[in-house]
Amino acid sequence: MKIVLVIYYSQSGQLKEIAQQISLPFIEEPNVKLFYYNIQIEQDFPFPWKSDEFFGVFPETFQQIPLEIIPPDQEILQQKYDLVLLFYQVWYLSPSLPINSFLKSSFAAQLLNNVPVVTISGSRNMWAMAQEKVKQLLDKNQAILVGNIALTDRNINLISVITVVDWMFSGEKRKTYGFLPLPGVSDKEIQASSKFGHIILPYLLNNSYDGLQEDLVTHNAVEYRWFLVSMDKKANKMFRIWSKIILKNPKKRRFLLKLFKLYLFIAIWILSPIVHLVETILFPIRYFSIKKEKKYIQSVKNANKSLYQ
Ligand SMILES: Cc1cc2nc3c(=O)[nH]c(=O)nc-3n(C[C@H](O)[C@H](O)[C@H](O)COP(=O)(O)O)c2cc1C
Numbered sequence: 001m002k003i004v005l006v007i008y009y010s011q012s013g014q015l016k017e018i019a020q021q022i023s024l025p026f027i028e029e030p031n032v033k034l035f036y037y038n039i040q041i042e043q044d045f046p047f048p049w050k051s052d053e054f055f056g057v058f059p060e061t062f063q064q065i066p067l068e069i070i071p072p073d074q075e076i077l078q079q080k081y082d083l084v085l086l087f088y089q090v091w092y093l094s095p096s097l098p099i100n101s102f103l104k105s106s107f108a109a110q111l112l113n114n115v116p117v118v119t120i121s122g123s124r125n126m127w128a129m130a131q132e133k134v135k136q137l138l139d140k141n142q143a144i145l146v147g148n149i150a151l152t153d154r155n156i157n158l159i160s161v162i163t164v165v166d167w168m169f170s171g172e173k174r175k176t177y178g179f180l181p182l183p184g185v186s187d188k189e190i191q192a193s194s195k196f197g198h199i200i201l202p203y204l205l206n207n208s209y210d211g212l213q214e215d216l217v218t219h220n221a222v223e224y225r226w227f228l229v230s231m232d233k234k235a236n237k238m239f240r241i242w243s244k245i246i247l248k249n250p251k252k253r254r255f256l257l258k259l260f261k262l263y264l265f266i267a268i269w270i271l272s273p274i275v276h277l278v279e280t281i282l283f284p285i286r287y288f289s290i291k292k293e294k295k296y297i298q299s300v301k302n303a304n305k306s307l308y309q
Contacts, residue, residue: 003033016087018193019085022085023085025200035079045097066105088134094129094130112142116145118149145300148222196216213300
């Protein structure tokens with residue numbers, strides 16, 4: 001009998017739905033026993049979000065400052081798992097605060113120690129550097145990363161900025177302005193994601209994950225968009241500076257968060273299109289390094305770069 005733990009946190013329910021779909025094949029397999037652990041924190045975040053709260057979580061999220069979590073049930077803590085499926089969302093290019101809080105808790109150290117883990121993110125589209133941070137946290141918990149699936153909003157970047165923000169502030173997956181595409185991971189993709197469970201299952205039953213990530217990538221588990229990774233890296237550098245300044249000046253926090261909001265607006269709507277244009281022109285020069293980066297981003301290797309710790 002194989003024992004599998006599904007760990008997740010979800011505000012809108014999107015990630016919970018994805019977790020349910022991917023775990024379907026495990027439920028149907030008589031040789032697998034499945035446990036669910038829904039991460040809960042002492043003071044949960046509001047959904048839908050209000051603007052102040054949405055921007056207010058930025059410094060702590062980015063600096064990965066953990067919060068108290070409600071301990072998992074004894075039943076969850078008592079098992080020794082053969083595999084963990086870790087479902088997480090990205091907040092400010094980092095694992096969300098509840099996920100980060102769990103991964104930094106003593107419970108994670110207990111549950112993940114020496115256990116193979118498949119990470120599954122459900123984000124807007126900028127997840128690559130958050131995954132680097134998750135890799136470091138898994139490493140600290142002595143977990144073994146064996147697979148990664150990144151589900152995203154497949155629409156044009158600037159369109160999904162509008163639609164995902166509308167979803168976060170309204171609490172509804174709706175067509176913004178009546179004509180823009182629906183936000184988030186598409187319903188079709190969520191329904192189809194049980195295919196990933198079918199891919200992972202035989203590796204679990206055979207006690208070997210050799211070739212799993214390549215198998216997942218062949219089935220479109222990880223889309224690489226070079227410009228998004230490039231923006232992700234640049235924004236991480238800027239977010240590091242902003243978050244440090246805000247945390248060092250608690251008395252000016254409200255004002256600095258307003259400035260950060262303005263910066264974000266300018267970065268997304270003015271700077272990023274200019275950078276996109278310049279980088280598209282320079283694309284041929286970077287061709288080989290982009291190819292190398294694609295291979296890395298689609299893998300479960302850990303380059304262990306201090307930048308992302
Ligand atoms: C505060 C906040 C910040 C976010 N930042 C990012 C981000 O940096 N990159 C990204 O791709 N998605 C980002 N998202 C979208 C989330 O990753 C996720 O798709 C969305 O919150 C739905 O997750 P849920 O299952 O918890 O409802 C952010 C969402 C929130 C609430």
